[in-house]
Amino acid sequence: MKKLQYTGKLNKKLLTEERGSVAVLVALSMVVLLGISALVVDVGLAYVERVKLNNAVDAAALAGGLELVNNESDSQVKEEAVKYAALNDAVITQEDVDINISRTRIAVEAVKSFELFFARVLGFEQMETSARAAVVVGYPKKMTRIKNGNLFPFVLPQDVYDSAKEGKEIRLMGGNEDHFLEIDGEPVPGNWGAIRLGGSGSDEQNFYEAIKGDLNMAFELEIMEVGDEEADPYWYDDGTKPGNKPKADEAVAERLKRAENEGDIKPYGLIPVVDKVEKGGQTEIRITGFAVFEPTGTERNNPGHDIIGYVRNDKTINDFVGEITEDQGKNFGAVVYRIVE
Secondary structure (H helix, E strand, C coil): CCCCCCCCHHHHHHHHCCHHHHHHHHHHHHHHHHHHHHHHHHHHHHHHHHHHHHHHHHHHHHHHHHHHHCCCCHHHHHHHHHHHHHHHCCCCCHHHEEEEECCCEEEEEEEEEEECCHHHHHCCCEEEEEEEEEEEEEEEEEEEEECCCCECCECEEHHHHHHHCCCCCEEECCCCCCEEEEECCEEEEECCCEECCCCCCCHHHHHHHHHHCCCCEEEEEECCCCCCCCCHHHEECCCEECCCCCCHHHHHHHHHHHHHHCCCCCCCEEEEEEEECCCCCCCCEEEEEEEEEEEEEEEEECCEEEEEEEEECCEECCCCCEEEECCHHHCCCEEEEEECC
16 A cells, blocks of 8 residues: 655645735735725815815805994894805705804804715714804004005094094195195195105105005004004104195096906095194104095196095905904994904
8 A cells, every 4th residue: 555645745835825815915905995095085075074164154254244344233144144154055054053243253153064985884974074263343453565555645634534424525635735635625724635655666656556556565554552642653754745746636537447447446445544743744643543535536726636535434445454453442434354263
């Protein structure tokens, strides 16, 4: 009888055969890869939903802030906020949004749940995301840049602001040596003329460019705080710019035409309210706030032109660069609202 002898060849073959083990490794790897892919897909979905919710909440806060500017009721502010949240994310409802309102601030929070896909195999069917935005409505406190026509280079005395804001005609005199300002035909003594802007261009050129809305330059005007009357930062040392402005009519006409036809600029802009300017020559000015001036036209007054316009109230200022305050005492009709959260 022939005996079977172990030669080691069979086990050696089994030990060196890789086809089975590779299949197992591939199968295991596929499970891991599919899991990672599933995680990536659902994480990506969560990111998209968070971005959408952030956009919806930002839109809601800005819409509500505009209603605050317009002095609407709390219910109208909330209604407008929820409306714009839904326009930016159709899933958002009033029940999803929590809105807190004060006189100068609106905060909007929202929570949203959404369905997951691949994560279901791990037992996770839904995920929740949240977002918050707050808008503050304030008044210009410190201006640090002129751009897009946000400043008219004139000054308005504080003691005539109350009468001017009632809709009385303002004339910035272009040819009268005795005074530079009239309110409804009544002269206001003092050097209530143009602001000396400084910068790299000539004073005259910068003046016209500011009126047209084409001037873009760093610039600093800061209101005076109570108790700081002698503090240097609250004085604008460059002061006023005396003299006639013969091309003021062209600058105003171009500004009004551009505002009407192109829509990329507002016809109105900030005008500093000041409480002290001496008559004659270049003089320092002390700023107490910012009003809104809107020119409506010009009239020849040799050797220059009178700029005719009105003070506007509760107007939002585009492209305001600087600091704002919520102090109602600094409300001269110029309003800025911005997202702070």
